[in-house]
Amino acid sequence: MNWWIIAGIVVLIVILLTKGIPVNFVKGSGQVVMKVTVGVLFLFFFNLFGASFGLHIPINVFTAVIVGMLGIPGIACLTAISVFVI
DSSP, X not given: OOHHHHXXXXXXXXXXXXXXXXXXXXHXXXXXXXXXXXXXXXXXXXXXXXXXXXXXXXXSHHHHHHHHHHOHHHHHHHHHIIIIIO
């Protein structure tokens, strides 16, 4: 590593320690991470129970965000796309 990269990281750490991390940023990013995690869990259980009916929705960032933001209607929409389009 070059010395200017280390100096930049040290300056960034000092600024964050003195000013603090914006609360809205931490709160908003925490909610997004929680929703995506819930979306992944919904997809996992849907794939677990949907396998007996021949249904499968791949678990990736796109589907996890859709299910995380929309919930059960998101799973219904992705299932309809999977069944009728693909």
